[in-house]
Amino acid sequence: MSLSNVRLEAVRTVAESGSYAAAARLLGVTQPNISQLVRALEAEYGVRLFARHEGRLVPTALGQKLCDAAERMAEARDDAERLLQSRSSLARGEITIGLGNAMPGMALVAAFHKAYPGVSIRVETGSHEKITRAVLSHGADVAVLPEVPQDRRFRRTHLARTEVVAIAPLSHALARQREVTADQLRREPLIFRASGSSTQRAVERMFARSGAVPEPFLTLDARDGLYEAVVSGLGVGFLWRDGTSRGDGIKRLPIVEMGRAETHETVFALSETTGKIVDAFFDMAAHFEAAAGG
Amino acid sequence: MSLSNVRLEAVRTVAESGSYAAAARLLGVTQPNISQLVRALEAEYGVRLFARHEGRLVPTALGQKLCDAAERMAEARDDAERLLQSRSSLARGEITIGLGNAMPGMALVAAFHKAYPGVSIRVETGSHEKITRAVLSHGADVAVLPEVPQDRRFRRTHLARTEVVAIAPLSHALARQREVTADQLRREPLIFRASGSSTQRAVERMFARSGAVPEPFLTLDARDGLYEAVVSGLGVGFLWRDGTSRGDGIKRLPIVEMGRAETHETVFALSETTGKIVDAFFDMAAHFEAAAGG
DNA sequence: TTGCTTTGTTACAGCGACGTCACAGCAACC
DNA sequence: GGTTGCTGTGACGTCGCTGTAACAAAGCAA
Known part of the structure; x- marks a missing residue:
């Protein structure tokens, strides 16, 4: 390649230093190499880049312009190098991320993995309580949960808005409605989550505001277990709206008495948990615009 | 070399075209090459430069900055390439240059040769009359002479000022003076040049203005013959002041009656004689600042 | 003038970047 | 199922970059 970085750098350094030998020392190569680089360029274009003057090499007018x-070129290339180096310092490492709901946290994790492929990611899933405890005990570096408690020990950033919705099997009459009321729900076999679930706390608050909290037909620990029970027609359940990307077999129904009481899916970590990788994760969350669930 | 021109060009072209295959077509290489170039760069810095979106490759934020x-870099490199190419078009060719006096014409020729080493230069020397005839008959492409006639057929550019001076051997009493008068010169054995010489015409005009033109002791055709005769003590001769870089054995004496009647050493050619090489010679002459005679 | 140092040129060998070729796998479309 | 387009992998060839060795020329000090 005739106008390579190496050749141009040789020319530049000879111009600055006044000799092939001095340029070789500055560039950390041997003097015949510099001689050959400059002369190969001159030969290929049939030009003269340097003239001898009082024993020193001075650039010709053409050489100076070159x-x-x-x-x-060197400035632009240094900028590019710095860009890559600064990002490259994030290239290696590991992070443990706690997720209450699969979405939109998992979408964020996927985007982070794409941006920092060299970072090893461990995802810890579980209930709101379990994930909160993991963050507090350093079991997870950072987590994504709805309704993160106002605790000074945490730093946090907003990720997405969400709300609890009822889910009914497609075969159910409710599936043809656009929303559902608490009274309608009380008439159905309800499937609850265990008490530690943030979903469950939001559901109980909702019923308490509009009368008594009904007894559930079924109580399940796991989110996917609840999903399968609804799909199977065992009853009506509750989920965070975007808590899963899964949508087959059910209809999501906003609950009138929730009064659009949305909450925030929040990225949070202990304030004392720092580091470039955690910072990068927070930064990405702050700018995140993934279609939650898509 | 990690940040080579080739790699960056591959990244740029993929960003513009949306695929490795399209970039390969644009760059005139094969698709595996592009794939390897981009991925080698990504691997070396541990970064991700592109993401897939609806079947196309789009640059990441980092990729866009890169x-x-x-x-x-490419712009600066294109500038450099144009610089070299434009000069390189002068790299080959030939020119015949006519010189009346060796200096300052020969210094100009030397500078031209340094700037355009690929141009083959033939130098034709001779009397003012011979060189003028050579230009008119296309025997010389361009020439350097003093007192170029005002002839519309020529284009010209000024090179240097000069005047005719007397030269005396160092052993001569005149050699201790700073200047000489026509009367003093009439008392000496004078060595003239042949009538075609521009030097000689100037000398005769000078004598005619201040009395009669003396008969010479000697008349010689060649400039160097005259020089050797003076050095040998045969008499006093006349030269253009900077007509030669040779200075040993003689003293240059301005002639009072010349009245600082300097003339121009001029570069000239037939107006119809064009071409890049001749133009470049004129251009260099216009900016020439060689120490004439040095 | 001699000896030493520094600079530059030439020839040659080795390594790695760039590039092609052959091919397999995948996705979209008909 | 076949066709088209794209991507990734491995093997191989070419050429630029680099160092080394040998030598020549220039500069400088004794």
């Missing part, structure tokens, strides 16, 4: 262009 | 820097 050096000017070479300097601009 | 492309910006790569573009600046």
